[in-house]
Amino acid sequence: MHVPDGFIDAPVSIAAGAVAVAGVAVALRGARRELDDRTAPLAGLTAAFIFAAQMLNFPVASGTSGHLLGGTLAAILVGPYTGVLCVSVVLLVQGLLFADGGLTALGVNIINMALVTVLVGYGVFRLLLRVLPRSRASVTAASFAAALVSVPAAAVAFTLIYAIGGTADVSVGKVAAAMVGVHVLIGIGEAVITAITVSSVLAVRPDLVHGARGVAKSLELHVEPARA
Amino acid sequence: MKSGRFLIGFLLVSLVLAGFVSHYASSSPDGLEKVSADKGVDAHSRDHSMKDSPLADYGVKGVTDARLSGGLSGVIGVGVVLALGGGLFWVVRRRGTHATPQQARPGQDA
Numbered sequence: 362m363h364v365p366d367g368f369i370d371a372p373v374s375i376a377a378g379a380v381a382v383a384g385v386a387v388a389l390r391g392a393r394r395e396l397d398d399r400t401a402p403l404a405g406l407t408a409a410f411i412f413a414a415q416m417l418n419f420p421v422a423s424g425t426s427g428h429l430l431g432g433t434l435a436a437i438l439v440g441p442y443t444g445v446l447c448v449s450v451v452l453l454v455q456g457l458l459f460a461d462g463g464l465t466a467l468g469v470n471i472i473n474m475a476l477v478t479v480l481v482g483y484g485v486f487r488l489l490l491r492v493l494p495r496s497r498a499s500v501t502a503a504s505f506a507a508a509l510v511s512v513p514a515a516a517v518a519f520t521l522i523y524a525i526g527g528t529a530d531v532s533v534g535k536v537a538a539a540m541v542g543v544h545v546l547i548g549i550g551e552a553v554i555t556a557i558t559v560s561s562v563l564a565v566r567p568d569l570v571h572g573a574r575g576v577a578k579s580l581e582l583h584v585e586p587a588r589a
Numbered sequence: 590m591k592s593g594r595f596l597i598g599f600l601l602v603s604l605v606l607a608g609f610v611s612h613y614a615s616s617s618p619d620g621l622e623k624v625s626a627d628k629g630v631d632a633h634s635r636d637h638s639m640k641d642s643p644l645a646d647y648g649v650k651g652v653t654d655a656r657l658s659g660g661l662s663g664v665i666g667v668g669v670v671l672a673l674g675g676g677l678f679w680v681v682r683r684r685g686t687h688a689t690p691q692q693a694r695p696g697q698d699a
Contacts, residue, residue: 409674531629
């Protein structure tokens with residue numbers, strides 16, 4: 362859902378750019394607490410994985426496709442602040458090198474695909490973990506539901522920005538209905554990819570999943586290896 | 590699984606997805622593109638200012654084979670994102686995971 366140049370007028374694009382800069386600045390401060398020698402390399406690889414996964418458009422309905430947004434996945438794997446940065450780096454590279462996502466719309470795209478997906482996705486994830494039993498299955502289930510919700514949330518965010526600064530003369534209601542409808546379907550794909558990825562990492566390195574901290578503790582086997 | 594092995598595996602998965610599996614991705618417009626075209630949201634859309642970039646639209650300029658061009662652009666993209674993101678996260682990270690802050694010597698926080 363990369364917004365191209367010209368969809369949103371200049372004043373709102375500039376305002377969105379300012380919001381995006383503020384969001385990224387907050388994320389940079391917060392990410393310091395999430396990143397250390399162990400997690401920084403994983404965060405870089407998570408960004409690279411999201412770039413790769415965003416190339417994989419899957420069909421959702423007649424003549425329509427969708428791809429992973431990745432905000433929820435990144436937030437669960439490496440933390441919400443770092444997650445915002447992961448998706449923002451991907452969007453910057455896509456806009457500058459791959460002509461994907463307008464450069465004047467970079468602020469809009471960071472709001473929709475980095476800030477909103479992380480806020481909503483990670484918020485839903487934490488809420489669900491609070492009520493679900495502490496288990497690996499719960500983390501996977503919460504990842505699925507959180508990712509599912511994050512995609513229509515990003516579609517709503519786009520529609521709101523369109524309502525304020527859209528350049529075309531199309532009723533907001535029509536855009537909202539069509540956007541949310543198709544993005545619920547894309548959300549299912551997002552949920553499947555997110556749940557598979559989170560459960561795969563949980564299976565081999567539960568200690569590296571930021572969102573499973575506390576849960577993972579109780580899962581780890583405390584077997585001291587014999588030292589030679 | 591050891592950290593190094595895990596990280597290399599994670600990278601390999603990304604490279605295979607971007608370099609190979611991407612060829613089989615749907616070429617239909619995505620949700621936003623489809624809705625925009627159907628409803629007329631794109632009435633004033635403009636060409637991308639980077640449309641002449643050597644990697645524009647996930648292909649490598651000059652490489653005619655579609656599979657190779659797309660796959661190569663994906664591998665390059667994974668590399669660039671990893672370098673940029675990994676570099677950023679390495680700079681931002683908390684230094685010295687194992688050192689306790691109280692024991693840090695003064696004038697050492699460069």
